[in-house]
Amino acid sequence: MQTKLPEAIVATTKGRRAEQILRSCVHCGFCNATCPTYELLGDELDGPRGRIYLIKEMLEAQKVESVTVTHLDRCLTCRACETTCPSGVEYSQLLEIARDYVSSNYRRDLLDRLKRLWLIRTVPYKRRFRRWAQLGRAMRWFLPKRLREMLPVASTVEALQATPPVSPSVAASSVLLLNGCVQQVTTPQVNAALRELLAARGIAVVELAEEGCCGALELHLGKEPGALATMRNLLDTLAPRLDEVDAVISTASGCGITLKDYPRLLKDDATHGKLARRLGDKLLDVGEYLLSLDLSWRKQDEVLAVALHQPCTLQHGQKLGDEARQLLQNAGYDLVAVRDEHSCCGSAGTYSLLQAKLSSQLRDRKISCLESGQPDVIATSNVGCHTHLAVAASVPVVHWIELLR
Numbered sequence: 001m002q003t004k005l006p007e008a009i010v011a012t013t014k015g016r017r018a019e020q021i022l023r024s025c026v027h028c029g030f031c032n033a034t035c036p037t038y039e040l041l042g043d044e045l046d047g048p049r050g051r052i053y054l055i056k057e058m059l060e061a062q063k064v065e066s067v068t069v070t071h072l073d074r075c076l077t078c079r080a081c082e083t084t085c086p087s088g089v090e091y092s093q094l095l096e097i098a099r100d101y102v103s104s105n106y107r108r109d110l111l112d113r114l115k116r117l118w119l120i121r122t123v124p125y126k127r128r129f130r131r132w133a134q135l136g137r138a139m140r141w142f143l144p145k146r147l148r149e150m151l152p153v154a155s156t157v158e159a160l161q162a163t164p165p166v167s168p169s170v171a172a173s174s175v176l177l178l179n180g181c182v183q184q185v186t187t188p189q190v191n192a193a194l195r196e197l198l199a200a201r202g203i204a205v206v207e208l209a210e211e212g213c214c215g216a217l218e219l220h221l222g223k224e225p226g227a228l229a230t231m232r233n234l235l236d237t238l239a240p241r242l243d244e245v246d247a248v249i250s251t252a253s254g255c256g257i258t259l260k261d262y263p264r265l266l267k268d269d270a271t272h273g274k275l276a277r278r279l280g281d282k283l284l285d286v287g288e289y290l291l292s293l294d295l296s297w298r299k300q301d302e303v304l305a306v307a308l309h310q311p312c313t314l315q316h317g318q319k320l321g322d323e324a325r326q327l328l329q330n331a332g333y334d335l336v337a338v339r340d341e342h343s344c345c346g347s348a349g350t351y352s353l354l355q356a357k358l359s360s361q362l363r364d365r366k367i368s369c370l371e372s373g374q375p376d377v378i379a380t381s382n383v384g385c386h387t388h389l390a391v392a393a394s395v396p397v398v399h400w401i402e403l404l405r
């Protein structure tokens with residue numbers, strides 16, 4: 001694609017990167033075929049090719065039009081287009097630059113600004129988020145249906161903390177388990193199940209006393225300076241523990257993909273860039289880690305049929321997913337076929353709050369795909385998808401770790 005970005009844009013590192021990505025697109029449109037918003041809305045501007053054009057025009061004109069913001073906001077950042085693109089266009093990095101540009105050069109309406117401010121000030125802080133969740137549950141019958149559906153259910157974690165932890169001095173291996181911010185409030189049973197599973201295998205689990213957010217939420221909302229500060233903060237907390245462990249793992253693929261991107265995001269920061277690379281050397285998705293252990297599994301008495309939901313952050317972002325499938329099959333589960341496995345469930349971080357209508361439509365389509373093979377249970381790998389799908393599925397939704405336990 002030809003570009004004529006002004007000197008003021010190409011003089012910046014981000015501008016040059018945007019130009020490079022824009023020029024790698026040959027405008028073939030193959031990516032539209034797997035874009036969930038293009039499939040749903042049928043509008044060229046709601047597909048990746050159209051969005052790439054809008055970003056090019058915005059940067060060339062150095063002006064943010066509201067129509068551009070509308071179509072960029074509807075993008076899920078699911079990255080299905082990157083998986084499909086034959087030219088290797090790094091669309092998500094272009095979108096990241098575009099969202100940062102919009103954030104600095106466009107004034108959103110008051111309600112939108114308030115929603116985004118509330119998300120940034122609440123969700124990444126587990127105590128604040130827990131208090132809001134408790135308040136929401138207490139007032140649930142006064143809330144609109146859409147908000148009621150989004151409320152995290154009360155935790156069932158206590159029932160799962162039966163196995164005593166393994167001391168690092170006698171452990172076969174040790175891992176640093178990241179708990180995330182949202183997951184600690186909405187689905188803490190997932191990491192409780194993993195702690196139990198690892199303890200039973202003689203693996204010590206190290207956890208951070210005060211673990212901050214990974215920065216994904218701010219990054220997706222185009223607040224890059226805040227996101228980078230959040231990332232540095234987490235790295236400072238992690239750094240003293242890195243040498244103690246063989247691996248750092250996360251059970252939320254949405255956090256995992258952001259953490260794996262730290263070396264790129266912090267490459268211009270001498271101190272934290274180095275820390276990010278040290279973390280990168282040990283960081284694994286929980287599926288990668290468990291598969292590397294070559295564990296044996298006790299077969300189930302009753303074979304459950306499982307529909308495995310592959311979150312976009314896992315399949316398109318981290319290019320993973322077969323690990324969970326293989327582990328579940330090794331443990332004796334029957335994995336049913338899932339239609340349109342590539343497509344997003346509509347959760348996409350804050351998308352379910354900011355684009356509630358599209359998000360519910362995508363969720364309902366995804367559930368019909370997941371339930372087409374008549375599973376007993378749906379298993380996923382990410383907290384956002386987990387709670388989003390659980391609202392409307394007709395079978396239980398769990399993290400696959402809970403099935404392995």
Ligand code: SF4
Binds near residue numbers: 032048084086087
């Ligand atoms: S498939 Fe790739 S090269 Fe083709 S239009 Fe989409 S992003 Fe551009």
Ligand code: SF4
Binds near residue numbers: 034035047075077080
């Ligand atoms: S990231 Fe997903 S929603 Fe956004 S343009 Fe690509 S395929 Fe479409």
